[in-house]
Amino acid sequence: MTTAAGTPSDRSVLPITERYPLVGWLRRNLFSDVFNSLLTLAALAFIIVIARIFLRWVFFTAEWGVIPANFNLLMRGQYPAAEAWRLWLVIYLLGAVVGICWKLIVGQFSGAARVLIAIPFVLMLIPFFSMGSRLNLLITAVASGAGFFIAGYLPIQRRGRAAAYFLIAYLVVMLVLLRGLPGEEGPMPPVQPILWGGLLLSLLLAFFGITLSFPLGVLLALGRQSKLPAVRIMSVIYIEFIRGVPLISLLFMGQVMLQLFLPDGFPLVDRVLRALVAITLFSAAYTAENVRGGLQSIPRGQYEAAQAVGLSAYQSTIHIIMPQALRAVIPVLVGQFISLFKDTTLVALVGIFDLLGIARTIISNPDWLGTQQEVFIVVAVLFWIFSYTMSYASRRLERRLGVGER
Secondary structure (H helix, E strand, O other), X not given: OEOOOOOEOOHHHOOHHHHOHHHHHHHHHOOOXXXXXXXXXXXXXXXXXXXXXXXXXXXXXXXXXXXXXXXXXXXXXXXXXXXXXHHHHHHHHHHHHHHHHHHHHOOOOOHHHHHHHHHHHHHOOOOOOOHHHHHHHHHHHHHHHHHHHHHOOOOOOOHHHHHXXXXXXXXXXXXXXXXXXXXXXXXXXXXXHHHEOHHHHHHHHHHHXXXXXXXXXXHHHHHHOOOOHHHHHHHHHXXXXXXXXXXHHXXXXXXXXXXXXXXXXXXXXXXXXXXXXXXXXXXXXXXXXXXXXXXXXXXXXXXXXXXXXXXXXXXXXXHHHHHHHHHHOHHHHHHHHHHXXXXXXXXXXXXXXXXXXXXXXXXXXXXHXXXXXXXXXXXXXXXXXXXXXXXXXXXXXXXXXXXXXX
């Protein structure tokens, strides 16, 4: 039996590559000719050998007991166990704020939102987590969903500005919760930043380093293109000097010299804050160059069009030029932020116990000698999770904004 067009209706007579799309994909991409087929088979054999060795080590040789025994130390460092509830409260609020801001900015429960809410559920599968930790992660996911739906009933007109206000308020509340209130007998006794450590400190250094360095970098980029010679020269000197030295040198300078630039009688600055200042200054210089590249990519006609409609230089920069420039350099900026997150491990060299510093402390313990591979694999996985999350969010944002499309 044939159709009106004279073609058979039975799929059995079609080529196998058309009946089974997966077979067609394999044929086109992996077995298109003899050479590619040999390469595919050689690569497959190599992967099987490596995977067999690795899986044998994971399931039969590795001593994973070092991780649950030191899990809290890896997560929060020397932060008092009695005050750990403050850390979970910070995470609850983060979930709620993410849900609120997603509703205000994006407006719909898209696939990326499902991925964000699924993160706590995926983390619940980690065998090192206790039942209490899994319950706290479940509360975080519920708080994120509740924030998303509650934000839909808020009578807010300027949603972007409202989201920024929510983020700023969250930063203030987060610092108060982590740092505590004055008075040793109060409900939240103060916890010195030097006691913050592990993954908590790494995330805080990266988060505040990114948050503080971005506006500073934008100002430096605008200053480098300024028509005022003094502003332009100062911006160029700062950018070129900071970019000419490695981050570790700035960290050592911050630990030794920062107090020298402060007035007499100024309280001693905590070592964590000194490291944060060095990271912020370092990242701002690179952010400035990335933003300047975006500014230079804007056609001259955009400036002329802004002037033609009567916008001032400030208005044209804020509303016309800068949004286009930042949109063009989103991939570069996110790549820099991921690099900054990984560079926070350098603070371990100046005596600050971030995630890598805590890992080095664990493997130096006589009880856990010979467990370097297990500890560093877990550290690498943690860094990969957060780096990939930033990369995924960047790709979603690029697709939403149409970066690279006309």
